[in-house]
Amino acid sequence: MRLFLLLLFAALFFAGCSSSVYYEFPVDLKNSELKAGFLKKYSPYLNGKKIFVDPGHGGGDRRSVGINKLTTEADANLRVALALRNFLLEAGAVVFMSRDKDATVDLKERSYMANKSGADVFISIHHNAPGGDKDYWTNYTSTYYHAKETDYEYEPNERDLARFVQRDMAYAMRNSGGLGSFDGTYSDYWIYPGNGFSVLRVTEIPSILVECGFFTNAHEEARISDEKFNKIQAWGIFRGIARYFAAGIPEVKPVNEKSFYAAGDVKLKYSLIDSAGIDQSKIRVLFDSLDVVGVQFNNRNNELTVDLPSVKEGEYELKIIAANKYGNHNFPYKKKIKIIH
Template structure:
């Protein structure tokens, strides 16, 4: 596909936004630039969770005030808005006798049980598990799908007051947790952990930065488990309490601690939502030589070893953009998700009628209705045998042999009629074309060597699932990694008398700063209307830059008598966009945007027809 010539967007006037709140950094080592573009000089980098006051905005960039008082520009898609300091979050159990465990998983020991009506402060989160503060200094982990989150604005919880940090002893308390430093005024400390930095000694306020293990700090003051020190020219604080710093789960009761200084890892299984080992094993392929295998899910954690390019790893857990993996030699650790290619999980197909999950974190409930408790969460691609149907709800068999109910309009059904809550797509024939394939890789990402053919297919398969669940008959030009000619792709639409043809692609450009989504059409009328609607929904769902739907002279559009569009989701030549299009969540959002645009198109056609 020929390269596109993209006109530079007209710059918008600078909007002053003093006192417009603050933003918090959502990635590690965020680049701060001298101006609002990727061409401007990098003046510093900031760690994750750094809170920054907003000065002004321009297009997709935000000017912020740095901890040293200077200003710089950050990309708005790499920070999150914080208008005011959020109230301290708490949880409350939604079921009697909820187990609180020593680690984030059902394989860990139960330390106590809690009941509804009592709130507990949140310490940290790990996947679908939440660590909470119990009475005294005791902490434990609960399943997020069995609790509800609240804020501290309600009645105080006498059983679990917010912990008052105390200075731990200098000696190491156990084999799994490094000892925290003792401190006196004027003392120089070498950190053995990575605490967050706060403007005041209060962990409920936004962090302004993060220190790393091995850094030296000079103590100004110490009070109630907090240490004051100089941070970028201002007085700041960090806590010596374990709950105030990122950490891996502690070992369960009765387990031997890992005396190497790295917290012991859970058993080598991928826990499914019900606590049973999942039948699907995901793998990852290393994309760069000498990839660091780390002890934790961040770049400040210790390096356990390095991995050669091409190494296949078994994925055990995901945390943000990091994966805990097992290497071929049995060693486990964490790798950066943007430096590996993750395979799509494959799940066994049950005999008889079954449903396929089409959205991540789909609720499985104890009964056929939203008023029933959520007993588990299912992930995209999982398949469950259908045992019964109650209204619009399917009763299914879970991996541990128990049963639950799934909303029929949220799944794709096989062997039984689908549940359709909207008639826009009922009976529509839609051809979904994943661009390139086989020995035709399409574009290749400049930063992580992402193959366009791979991400095209991943988004196309997610789109297929959503369309089928809404009642459409979906035909894939390629359901796997194979090569087709352009004419063969068009022929699929002609032979099957398709209502619409949707081709999924990812873009490239000589200017690496170019980013955003474009949906192309060749013919005016239905094709241009479909492109416009899909463009709007795509950028709304993904938050990619809107480069507008436009005319495109491409074979699969020009030679196609069917209403046709070609969607360029994002640019593999742009560093930040390549990171995003590789993300499973972002791929699902792209598929959701395409799906909603198609729904709107057919809805408008029905309105005209009536």
């Protein structure tokens, strides 16, 4: 009888502890004073910022189901997205969503909505599955940006945002990034070479896609099926967004912009503005996708001068990339330059 009671007590003890084993609340979410302190510190950087949150799948697309059928990916994505929305609103941000319930939203429609919203950044929320049907052990977090560094489409500010979000999401979830990347961020070309994810390729504002763990892993499915854990996931993403904006985003402003320029030698001037200061070594100017050699930056007045020699008649695209001393890059700056005789 005594042995039976001991075994029963042990079973009840470990059963009671099981819920605290598979996840824990980050201290700055669990402790109300620390949470308030975080919001006080970072709300000034988020106040008025426009964030588009895209819970992946849903409606007619509910085919991705957890290994033990505890949840569908579509539902988990939505729960995380709604919790993220609440944190962002609490910090004073303006939030747009592609869906706030179980609904079918076409991939291109998601991008169209984001492009029309006037949002500053686009965050697509997903959960992952491995390539192999019988792979039940893979589990990590990852965050994707569009294109590769060698591609003209690549925008380094998207990778900046991905790094901040990935780091804080992994911290909050206690689930590190995959070994395929040093910091858990990946180009979407890693999944679809030369093409990438539709929602990142078609969306015109800075965009990332987060994979908040694998629902095909039994341990992780148990966590992501719990709304309390979804709140932890959202808190990590929120922390990353907040810290990204707090690091500053350089602004590019034209100084002597004209509607057209005469053919020949063209001199353009821009102001590069950031409170942390501009990292001169990170400045890059492209003219019709080719690097411009004649670039000078005056760090006393933050003025960038671009010399374009012997430009012929036609229409060209100028692209400017700059970073501040924290490593954050400017939002995409592309300008059509018209040259006439």
